Amino acid sequence: MWQDAMTSKKVHLISRAAACAAVALFALTTLTGCPPKATVRPVNLTSPYPAPKVWAVVPFRNYSGTSLVDSVAMADHLTQQLQQIDGIQVLPVNRVLETMASKEMPEVRTIEDAMTLMQALKADGLLVGSITAWDPYEPPRIGAQLQLYATRNPYTFSQSDIQTRTLTYAATDKLLPGSRRYNQPVASVGNHFDAANGDTEHALKKYAHGRTPADAPAGYRRYLINMNLYAEFVTHELAQRLLDAEWKRLTAQAQYEPAARTP
Numbered sequence: 001m002w003q004d005a006m007t008s009k010k011v012h013l014i015s016r017a018a019a020c021a022a023v024a025l026f027a028l029t030t031l032t033g034c035p036p037k038a039t040v041r042p043v044n045l046t047s048p049y050p051a052p053k054v055w056a057v058v059p060f061r062n063y064s065g066t067s068l069v070d071s072v073a074m075a076d077h078l079t080q081q082l083q084q085i086d087g088i089q090v091l092p093v094n095r096v097l098e099t100m101a102s103k104e105m106p107e108v109r110t111i112e113d114a115m116t117l118m119q120a121l122k123a124d125g126l127l128v129g130s131i132t133a134w135d136p137y138e139p140p141r142i143g144a145q146l147q148l149y150a151t152r153n154p155y156t157f158s159q160s161d162i163q164t165r166t167l168t169y170a171a172t173d174k175l176l177p178g179s180r181r182y183n184q185p186v187a188s189v190g191n192h193f194d195a196a197n198g199d200t201e202h203a204l205k206k207y208a209h210g211r212t213p214a215d216a217p218a219g220y221r222r223y224l225i226n227m228n229l230y231a232e233f234v235t236h237e238l239a240q241r242l243l244d245a246e247w248k249r250l251t252a253q254a255q256y257e258p259a260a261r262t263p
Contacts, residue, residue, distance in 0.1 A: 091121060
């Protein structure tokens with residue numbers, strides 16, 4: 001019995017010592033101001049333009065064959081992605097919808113619609129998107145296209161009448177005051193974002209890095225089990241591809257203009 005008492009006493013002393021050590025460690029951390037774990041910064045988008053721009057986004061057109069697509073929500077996702085870019089101001093989607101309603105314009109179907117809407121909004125560019133595929137079951141899939149229309153374009157294009165589905169709009173002869181008319185978008189991008197594809201999964205992990213809470217049990221997979229979050233990722237990728245296309249276009253323009261001025 002004496003040995004049992006001694007063993008119990010030793011266990012009690014060890015427990016007290018461990019508790020004291022934990023309290024001392026907490027106090028030391030607090031007093032020394034030990035910094036928290038560094039926050040990882042997510043990959044952000046960058047404007048290719050030397051001067052500020054004002055853009056507007058219209059609701060995506062739905063060609064997916066399913067009514068599950070929320071066209072306005074997709075426009076909101078894209079607007080939120082673009083609003084984080086320095087040098088690009090994006091008008092609220094509600095304002096775009098109100099202006100479209102005042103013009104009795106349910107959709108942007110032609111380039112005349114695009115130019116009319118841009119003039120009414122006093123915007124430099126208009127983003128028109130379409131959804132071609134939508135599968136919310138894991139692994140999710142979204143097919144999407146995005147076009148940028150602008151009031152000024154350094155290039156000219158041949159005449160054509162092509163619908164949104166093929167990434168262009170029909171041209172008209174009527175010009176708006178102070179603007180020039182073109183029969184194709186300044187930039188067009190699109191992709192089928194299949195989460196089962198290794199490239200898409202890699203891009204998703206890169207996007208989630210710094211955007212996923214450290215204590216999120218699902219990690220980056222939260223974007224795979226929540227279609228709203230996956231749509232957010234898709235609009236970010238569309239915006240990135242569009243800006244990359246604009247970087248290339250502006251670079252080509254800068255190289256072309258000096259050569260054109262050379263006698």
